[in-house]
Amino acid sequence: MNRKKNMLISAAAAVMSGMLVYGVYTVQLRQIRFQETLPVVVPKRFVDAGERLTADVLTVKQISKASYEPDMVLDPEEAAGQEAVVPLGSGEPLLDWKIDKYRLLPDRSQSTFQIPREYVKSISNGIRAGDKVLLYVTGQSTASARLFDEPVTVASVKSSANIEIDDPANPNLLSLAEGDKEKMYASRRDANGMIDFVNLNLTEAQWLKLDNLCRDGKIQLVVAFSPESMDVGDTASGEGAGP
The missing domain is CATH 3.90.1210.10 (Antifreeze-like/N-acetylneuraminic acid synthase C-terminal domain)
Structure with missing residues (x-):
């Protein structure tokens, strides 16, 4: 009886000893991993x-x-x-x-839409390609309100001649001819100047909502610079006169 009891005690001690050794090994292994x-x-x-x-x-x-x-x-x-x-x-x-790398490109749910000039009442002259803008609707027969809750991305901005505002030091068309996608992107991102046309990356639902509201001319858009797209050290420009 005592012999059997001693064997059970020895077995239990061996198991506990093994568990203790495994526990110490696990702790040491974890410490080694954190040290690496x-x-x-x-x-x-x-x-x-x-x-x-x-x-x-x-x-x-x-x-x-x-x-x-x-x-x-x-x-x-x-x-x-x-x-x-x-x-x-x-x-x-x-x-x-x-x-x-190329935030100007629309994502899979979007397309790039040029907003018709007659749809726009005013555009913040400080915006440039890659910025985030807020869209507001305004009209004599309707209360002014934000069109979409979230800002949208500007794909490009254009002059009154419908020519993309460009970076003189790095013309977009030259980069296009050279097939240099990175320079094309940089020229659009660094562009600035008087804006008359704006291209926006919108989902189909956003474009249809915008188009249905503005097509009869009674409601127009105000395109405002969003602080979300401000670079460090940059300041937002004031709102310029639109068409």
Whole structure:
């Protein structure tokens, strides 16, 4: 009887000893994993939505491999030249979905629509391609109101001659002839000047709502610059006279 009891005690002790060893091993393994680090890209300072990232804004920060996520950017060259889709915090690991290279292009649910001149009452002269704008409706027989809850993206802005406002140092047509998509994009993004026509990236439902409201001329649009698209150090311009 005592022998059987001793065997049970020995077996229980062996199991407990094994569990203790496994627990110590797990803790040590976790510590080793946290001690192992890898470099990820982070901004040196706060970056506002819409700001183009440059090499001097980016740096590398060591984080533990246990904290690594697959969508973190590891190479600064991959992020340089792209734009922040959302605000980025200083020292915050950069995630690939927070940056985009060609924000002027519509997404899969959108198309680019040129807004007819007669639909527009006024346009903020400070807007440029890539900015976010707010659309308001106004008319003598209706109360003024915001058309869409969310801002929409400006694909391009054009002059009274229906010519795309361009960057003289980097003409869009020259870049088009050279087949250089990045220069084409940069020329549109850096364009500025007096605006008479604006192209917006809209969903089909947004365009149909806008068109149905404005087609009879009784209701017009006010296109206003949205603070969401302000770059660091930029200021919004005042609203200019429209057609």
